[in-house]
Amino acid sequence: MTASPVLSIRNLSLEFPLWGGALHALEDVTIEIAAGEIVGVVGESGCGKSVTAMAAMRLLPERAYRVTQGAIVMLGQDMLTAGEADLRALRGSGVAMIFQEPLTALNPTRRIGDLMVEVIRAHQPIGRSEAREKAIGLLDSMRIADAQAVMRRYPFELSGGMRQRIVIALAFANDPRLVIADEPTTALDVTVQRQVLTLLQARARDVGAAVLLITHDLGVVSEYADSVYVMYAGKVVESGPTDAVLTTPRHPYTRALLQAGPEAVAPKSPLAAIPGGLPDLREIIPGCRYAGRCGLATDICRGAAPPQSQAAAPGHTLSCWHAEGMSR
Amino acid sequence: MSIVGMLRRRLLFLVLVVFGVTLITFAVSHLIPGDPARLLAGDRASDELVAHMRLKLGLDRPLYVQYARYMAGLLQGDLGTSIRTGRPVAEDIVAYFPATLELVLTALTMAVLVGVPLGVASAVWRNGWIDQIARTFAAIGISTPAFWLGLLLLVLFYGWLGWFPGGGRLPTGMAPPPPVTGMYVLDAVLNLEWGTARAALRHLVLPAVCLGFVHVGVIARQIRSAMLDQLSEDYIRTARAAGLSRSRVILGHALPNAAIPSVTVLGLAFGDLLYGAVLTETIFAWPGMGAYVVNSIQALDFPAVMGFTVVVSMAYVLVNLAVDVTYMLLDPRIKEVG
Numbered sequence: 001m002t003a004s005p006v007l008s009i010r011n012l013s014l015e016f017p018l019w020g021g022a023l024h025a026l027e028d029v030t031i032e033i034a035a036g037e038i039v040g041v042v043g044e045s046g047c048g049k050s051v052t053a054m055a056a057m058r059l060l061p062e063r064a065y066r067v068t069q070g071a072i073v074m075l076g077q078d079m080l081t082a083g084e085a086d087l088r089a090l091r092g093s094g095v096a097m098i099f100q101e102p103l104t105a106l107n108p109t110r111r112i113g114d115l116m117v118e119v120i121r122a123h124q125p126i127g128r129s130e131a132r133e134k135a136i137g138l139l140d141s142m143r144i145a146d147a148q149a150v151m152r153r154y155p156f157e158l159s160g161g162m163r164q165r166i167v168i169a170l171a172f173a174n175d176p177r178l179v180i181a182d183e184p185t186t187a188l189d190v191t192v193q194r195q196v197l198t199l200l201q202a203r204a205r206d207v208g209a210a211v212l213l214i215t216h217d218l219g220v221v222s223e224y225a226d227s228v229y230v231m232y233a234g235k236v237v238e239s240g241p242t243d244a245v246l247t248t249p250r251h252p253y254t255r256a257l258l259q260a261g262p263e264a265v266a267p268k269s270p271l272a273a274i275p276g277g278l279p280d281l282r283e284i285i286p287g288c289r290y291a292g293r294c295g296l297a298t299d300i301c302r303g304a305a306p307p308q309s310q311a312a313a314p315g316h317t318l319s320c321w322h323a324e325g326m327s328r
Numbered sequence: 329m330s331i332v333g334m335l336r337r338r339l340l341f342l343v344l345v346v347f348g349v350t351l352i353t354f355a356v357s358h359l360i361p362g363d364p365a366r367l368l369a370g371d372r373a374s375d376e377l378v379a380h381m382r383l384k385l386g387l388d389r390p391l392y393v394q395y396a397r398y399m400a401g402l403l404q405g406d407l408g409t410s411i412r413t414g415r416p417v418a419e420d421i422v423a424y425f426p427a428t429l430e431l432v433l434t435a436l437t438m439a440v441l442v443g444v445p446l447g448v449a450s451a452v453w454r455n456g457w458i459d460q461i462a463r464t465f466a467a468i469g470i471s472t473p474a475f476w477l478g479l480l481l482l483v484l485f486y487g488w489l490g491w492f493p494g495g496g497r498l499p500t501g502m503a504p505p506p507p508v509t510g511m512y513v514l515d516a517v518l519n520l521e522w523g524t525a526r527a528a529l530r531h532l533v534l535p536a537v538c539l540g541f542v543h544v545g546v547i548a549r550q551i552r553s554a555m556l557d558q559l560s561e562d563y564i565r566t567a568r569a570a571g572l573s574r575s576r577v578i579l580g581h582a583l584p585n586a587a588i589p590s591v592t593v594l595g596l597a598f599g600d601l602l603y604g605a606v607l608t609e610t611i612f613a614w615p616g617m618g619a620y621v622v623n624s625i626q627a628l629d630f631p632a633v634m635g636f637t638v639v640v641s642m643a644y645v646l647v648n649l650a651v652d653v654t655y656m657l658l659d660p661r662i663k664e665v666g
Contacts, residue, residue: 057569084574092571099569104562107581109588109659118580119570154660170570 004076006178006210007033007056007095012070014055022066023281025051026234027289029070031212033178038204038211040225040242042218042257046278048234049214053180055079056212057097058087075177093123096171098200100183102164106155112166113151116173123174138169141206142199161192168200172207179204180212185220197224218257222246227315230254233278233289240316250311251318252294288321296322331656338649342642349641350402350634354395357630364411364628385411398634407638408631412624417635420620425639426510427497428609428616432601433511434532435540439597443544444590447551451559451586452578462552466545474604478538478611485534492534495613498527535612539604543597550593554586561585588658595651599644 009031015022026048033039041049054060056072058079072079075094077086091097099105107115116135117128124131132151139147142165155163164184171179181200185193201224204211213225221228222242229239230253238251249255259272276293279285288294291301298321306319365381366373373381382388386397401408407417450459486494497512498504505515505524513532516525558564559582567577609618617636624632656662 059565059569088571088573090571091569097566097569099562099566101562105566107563107567107585108661109585110581118576119572122570122572122576156661167566170566173570 005032005034006075007031007212008071008073009052009056010071010073012052012055012072013068014051014065014070015068016065018282021282024234024284025065025281026055029231029234029236031229031236031239033210033212035177036205036208036210038201038213038224038226040213040215040221040228041231042215042221042228043231044216044257044278046233047231049216049231050182052231053097053182053212053214057091057095057180058082059097089123092119092176093174094176095178095180096174096176098164098167098171098179098181098184100186102160102167102187103155105167106163108155110154111151112153112155112158116151116166116170119170120173135169135173138173139166141172141203142166142169144169160188161196164188164192164196165199168196168203172203172209175207176209178210178212180214182214183216184213186216193220200224218246218261230257233285234281235289235319237290237320238316238318240311240313244311244313244316248311248313248316250316250323251320252296252322253290254318256293288319298322331653334652334656335649338645338652342645342649345641345645346402346638347399349637350399351395353634353637354391354398354630357628357633358391358394360628364630367628398631402638407635410624410629410632412627412629412632417631420632421617421635421639422510424615424617424620426507427512427614428602428605428618429643430511430513431532431535431539431605431608431614431616432598434513434536435601436543436594436598438536439540439543439547440594443547444551446544447548448555448578448583450548450552451555454556459552462548466549469541469543469545472541474538474542474607475611477541478535478608481534481538482611493531494534495531497531497615498524499531502527535608535614538611539601539608542604543601546597547590547593550590551586554589555582558582558586584658588655591651591654591658595648598647599640602640602643 009029012026012029013024014026015024029048029052031039031041031052041052043049051060055065055067056074056079067080075090077090077094079087082090106112113132113135116138117131120126120131120134121128126134136147136151139150144150144162144165150158150162150166155166158166164187168184171181179200184200185196188196197220200211203209213220215221225242227240228242228245229236230245230251231237232253238245238249238254245254246258249258253274256272256274260274262271274293279289279292287300287302287304288297288306291297294301300321306321306323308317308319309323310317311323363378363382365378365385365387369378369381386394389397398408405418407421409415410417410420413420446462446465450462453459482494485492493499502524504512505519505521505528508515508518512528513525516522516528555578559578561582564577564582567581568574572581605614605616606618606621608614609616610622613619617640621633621636623629624636
């Protein structure tokens, strides 16, 4: 790994204060992204993937959450203490973000071109026509045919896949060093998903930008990510190089996730679902958060949080009391 | 649907509205007890004189004939002759309507200029002190009766402080500007009579505040809720994530979208103000349609009352037509949907 990561989230714990308590959304989360690296974060809904991304961008509503420990450093900027001006300078230029819903992510009454020009000129001291040229170039790079005409279109006149490619073009408008993509293809047709992700990957590789790819789809991770973090109920349970984690998964949750995919079972047989549901995050959970659904859980799992341990492959870490017993 | 197609449909609608309005007002005004001929001739007039007046006014004919005659006249721009003033109603309306329009437009402009910033600030600092003040202000505005507010304004700003004149459109003795639109401030500016413009504007302030006060609160509340809707949209998050400044995101992205549903409220407010002006004009001795129509009602002056109703209804329909055109200009999606 290179010396200075573009994004370093260290031991981050974050909670949302509630009436008479708090929802402990993130617990001791550590994620590191090196320059030019594509990092996947996987987990089911509610596991804290999006909250992590939003917290890193400081896009969560300011008074709605509390960081109880840890640090977020993005491109050398401490994100927890950054002022409004620092954030504005960083957002969209150093770090860009792609959201889940391309249908609503663009201002409905703004022409594509006008929005792109505005975003480009917010960070670069260039004229309107030069910004237009740049915007057309960006659309071209996203394989959008007839970029000139698309510049004059409104979002509602374009398909979902087209819009998401525009959102990606917009994300790359100011040469970011990190792009955070929060389920960028979940809302799209399956056939368009691959196309959009391939474009995103190619673009990131071209300009040397790192990508934080948030998804619930392990197939997406295996195809596009260099390394992966598996999250469960606000904790990172296993992480490491994608190959190592997906071919020799060590954590019971990662294994269960892999078996839950439709390709893991024979045709026409029932899918392997993980029994149970997420624990109540309003309560303080002394032990392993997965213990309630884990087939291997013992008393120690319910009593104390598992420590981090190293697996065989370099960089492959996991939090499980039974790591030893599983390494066969 | 294109703008032209929409305009054509709406103008046809205008004809229908005018037809309906005249039919209803005609029926109502002729069904209420009271004899305009008797009223006009005076209490002590002989029965022959009253009969003569009735004949002269055409009141002896069957109702449908009277209505047909009225409509035939209306198509030629003839609104009949006022029983009370003896002048053509159309002439009276031309004389009095511009004063009302000036008052209404000023009140509306003022309500927008105060209400929109107030609504935006309330939404941005939701539940903060400015929001509390704005909400209280809106509640007071909506629940304050206009006649009471008018008297309060007069006592305070005319009686005690002497900042503004107490009534009328111009100081006594000052000649009105040469008529172009009939609205004094505009006419004075067009004729470069700055002194007159200033004086006319000073006379406008209190009645306009009195008339528009309710709508400051209505507009502020509408803008507030529309802004809150827009600020929670995904595209706002996109704009913030792209590093656009807070003021750009609020004023450049959220406000134009919040303005779309709010334009409807403006159209409704306009109609409300036209009718509300009747009371305000009485309080401030404003020589507009309000005073005219009140006097006409008391004199059972049917042609004048009907003329007023027709003109106000048409103005209302036309303003709402303008609202719909504005809608189309503000929201590119509407052309496709409509």
